[in-house]
Amino acid sequence: MQDNNNDKTKKGSNGNKISIGNTVMSYLRGDFLIAPFYRRQAKLMLLIVFLFIVNISNRYSGQREQIEINMLKDTLVHVRYSSLVRLSELSTENRLSYIERYLKKNKSEVKISSHSPYVIEE
Numbered sequence: 309m310q311d312n313n314n315d316k317t318k319k320g321s322n323g324n325k326i327s328i329g330n331t332v333m334s335y336l337r338g339d340f341l342i343a344p345f346y347r348r349q350a351k352l353m354l355l356i357v358f359l360f361i362v363n364i365s366n367r368y369s370g371q372r373e374q375i376e377i378n379m380l381k382d383t384l385v386h387v388r389y390s391s392l393v394r395l396s397e398l399s400t401e402n403r404l405s406y407i408e409r410y411l412k413k414n415k416s417e418v419k420i421s422s423h424s425p426y427v428i429e430e
Contacts, residue, residue: 340346346353400406411418 334340408420
């Protein structure tokens, strides 16, 4: 008796010998796509592929939006800090001591009132 392990054959489920090289090549050629099961389920497979592509597209657009949101948040923080700095500079320039110095320096006729601007009643 001769052992046929060298010819790369395998017994199929119905007892017929199937060449392994031929089955691999048939899968590579796409012969399995013409089987009745795949013909019946072709629309379902196309739907699954379409939904998969839509899912990937939505994920990428969501990531782009998230990047834009993070950029806008960073810009907002920068603008807030800038406005805080400007407010600090303005409040420093508008202090009473700086105004008094400015008036004395320019020899203005405006004088500081000796009366308080508000009447405090108890």
